[in-house]
Structures are given as structure tokens and as C-alpha cells.
Amino acid sequence: MKTSEKTAITALGEFRLIDRLSKIIELKQPSTVKGIGDDAAVIRYKNAETVVSAELFLEGIHFDLTYTPLKHLGYKLVTAGVSDIYAMNATPRQILLSIGLSKRFAVEDIEELYAGVKIACEHYGLDLAGGDTTTSLTGLALHITAIGEAAEGKMTYRSGGKKTDLLCLTGDLGAAYMGLQLLEREKRIFAGNPQKQPQLEGYDYILRRHLKPEARKDIIDMLAQCPIVPTSMIDVSDGLASDVLHLCKQSECGVRIYLERLPIASETFRFADEIHIDAVTAALHGGDDYELLFTAPVTMHDTIQKELPNIDIIGHLCDASEGAYLLTPDNQAIELTAQGWKGI
Numbered sequence: 556m557k558t559s560e561k562t563a564i565t566a567l568g569e570f571r572l573i574d575r576l577s578k579i580i581e582l583k584q585p586s587t588v589k590g591i592g593d594d595a596a597v598i599r600y601k602n603a604e605t606v607v608s609a610e611l612f613l614e615g616i617h618f619d620l621t622y623t624p625l626k627h628l629g630y631k632l633v634t635a636g637v638s639d640i641y642a643m644n645a646t647p648r649q650i651l652l653s654i655g656l657s658k659r660f661a662v663e664d665i666e667e668l669y670a671g672v673k674i675a676c677e678h679y680g681l682d683l684a685g686g687d688t689t690t691s692l693t694g695l696a697l698h699i700t701a702i703g704e705a706a707e708g709k710m711t712y713r714s715g716g717k718k719t720d721l722l723c724l725t726g727d728l729g730a731a732y733m734g735l736q737l738l739e740r741e742k743r744i745f746a747g748n749p750q751k752q753p754q755l756e757g758y759d760y761i762l763r764r765h766l767k768p769e770a771r772k773d774i775i776d777m778l779a780q781c782p783i784v785p786t787s788m789i790d791v792s793d794g795l796a797s798d799v800l801h802l803c804k805q806s807e808c809g810v811r812i813y814l815e816r817l818p819i820a821s822e823t824f825r826f827a828d829e830i831h832i833d834a835v836t837a838a839l840h841g842g843d844d845y846e847l848l849f850t851a852p853v854t855m856h857d858t859i860q861k862e863l864p865n866i867d868i869i870g871h872l873c874d875a876s877e878g879a880y881l882l883t884p885d886n887q888a889i890e891l892t893a894q895g896w897k898g899i
């Protein structure tokens with residue numbers, strides 16, 4: 556759609572914009588007593604603890620609109636919000652979404668963002684129950700509050716890990732970081748020569764992992780079915796190294812991770828080779844994976860392998876005095892250090 560055909564937000568004003576956006580969303584959760592339309596949302600959970608988490612996404616810091624479709628961004632924002640709720644072994648039920656937008660965005664752009672939010676709400680079983688919309692001087696600012704419930708005795712903190720517990724990981728690591736590197740590379744090439752078309756073929760997986768990541772609702776459902784209540788859990792959003800250190804600190808434990816057990820997708824290896832980055836470094840420090848890292852008693856080893864075949868046991872906790880190390884197949888011990896996004 557050409558910019559000239561789009562509706563300026565000033566043509567609608569804040570209240571009519573909110574009216575128009577709220578029509579996109581329907582309420583489905585029984586626990587949402589009141590959604591958009593009053594001063595506050597009203598939520599009622601019976602016999603459950605309430606879990607609340609917040610996530611802030613700023614243009615130029617967390618996302619780049621040159622290559623991020625607004626619909627994908629809406630979906631990713633919700634994924635980031637609910638991933639923290641799943642990491643508590645809880646179920647998200649409502650989100651509040653706040654948007655700060657500059658004049659360069661039109662009503663249709665925000666509707667596109669909302670379309671992604673709506674798909675995510677349907678996928679994760681959420682109600683968009685409120686939020687705020689305001690003007691920003693430059694760029695797009697997005698904030699999500701995710702609210703959920705945990706059944707009694709199911710809440711899982713970072714602090715419950717015991718030495719000798721198994722360290723388990725869902726999915727694979729480093730792919731989202733590689734997807735970002737690919738998009739950044741093509742952006743640089745395009746800036747140098749706008750006639751050149753971006754070369755993205757053959758890298759669907761790493762692109763999807765960056766642009767439209769999934770939070771592991773499926774794993775929380777599987778854990779409940781087994782049933783397995785992890786002793787501790789965290790979502791891997793800043794990179795495995797940083798996140799396992801958070802878990803170790805809270806659990807007052809050390810850790811051993813076996814390098815050859817780190818799950819890394821073949822496409823991640825392929826692109827890492829192409830741009831001469833070590834795939835293991837991307838797996839340890841890449842971030843944006845939204846996988847779950849949890850601990851379970853060593854007695855659960857066979858149950859985990861049988862009931863949760865798509866989970867990798869990548870190591871174990873140990874005494875805090877033994878520190879946090881990655882062990883290579885040739886028996887070298889590399890100390891794990893937190894680097895986060897900007898470390899590579």
C-alpha cells in the first residue's frame with residue numbers, strides 16, 4: 556500500500572484508533588472479567604497464583620523495521636511476553652499492549668502490527684485486555700505486560716535447582732542470532748547497491764527463528780501431562796551462557812554443560828560457516844531463542860528421555876564451589892561468562 560493511500564493517525568485521533576484496534580481483538584478467556592473499555596482490566600483466577608511479566612521493545616534497539624514486517628513484530632512481541640510466563644511453569648491468559656508511535660506510522664501500519672498480535676493471541680490462548688496508545692517523537696516503542704496463572708504447587712522459580720540435577724533444554728540455540736546476521740548482511744549490501752535483491756533463499760529456518768519465534772507452550776503442556784514439575788526453570792532469551800548463570804546464581808549451584816550436547820540446527824552451522832562465526836559462540840551468547848532451560852532430579856533421567864524426546868539433557872548442576880563450565884569433547888573446561896546480545 557502506498558503511503559498516500561494510508562490513513563494518518565491524526566485523521567482518527569487516539570480514541571477512534573483504540574476503538575478501531577479493539578474491534579480486531581475478541582475476548583475468549585473466562586478469567587477476563589473486563590477487557591478494553593473501562594479504566595482497568597478486571598481478571599479473576601480461581602485457586603491459582605497470578606504471574607505477571609513485562610517486556611519493552613524499542614525501535615533501533617530491539618528491532619529494525621527495514622527488514623521486520625510489522626505483523627511478525629506483533630507476533631514476536633507477544634512471544635517474548637508469554638515466554639517469561641511459561642518459564643514460571645505457568646499459563647498466560649491476558650496481555651496488556653502499549654504502543655508509542657511517531658507520525659510516520661499510519662492507521663493501517665498499526666492494524667498490521669495488531670494482526671500479528673491477534674494471531675499470537677489465538678495461538679497462545681490469550682486475551683488482549685488493555686494497554687495504552689500514545690505519540691512518540693521518533694520511532695516505535697512497544698510494551699507488553701503478560702499475565703497468567705500457575706496451578707498450586709506448579710510454579711517453578713529459578714531458585715529451585717539442586718546440585719546433581721539434570722540440566723535440560725528445549726529446541727535448538729543460535730538460530731535466531733544467525734537469522735539476524737543474515738538480515739543485517741543483506742541490509743548492508745542493499746545500502747551499498749539498492750539494485751541488488753536480498754539473497755535470503757535457503758535460510759527459512761534461521762529467518763523464522765529471528766522474525767517469528769515461538770514460545771514453548773507445547774513443552775509446558777507436555778510437562779503437565781507427564782507430569783514433571785521442574786526444580787527450576789528460565790527461558791533462554793539472552794543467550795544460554797547468561798541465562799544458565801542466572802539460574803545457577805538463584806539456585807546457588809555450579810554447572811557443567813557438555814559442548815557436544817548443545818543442540819544447534821544444521822542451517823545455523825551452515826550460515827555460521829558462511830560468515831565465519833563459531834556456531835557454538837552463537838549458541839552460547841546469541842539470544843532471542845525463547846527456549847526453556849530447566850532442571851530436574853537425576854532420578855527423572857529415563858522419564859525425561861522417554862516422555863520428552865524433543866528435550867536435550869545438556870549437562871547437570873553441581874556444587875557452587877565447582878563453578879560454571881562448558882566441557883569440550885577433548886576434556887577442556889571453558890568458564891561460562893555472561894555476554895548477552897552485545898558480547899559477540
Ligand SMILES: [Mg+2]
Nearest residue numbers: 639642790792
Ligand atoms: Mg526470561
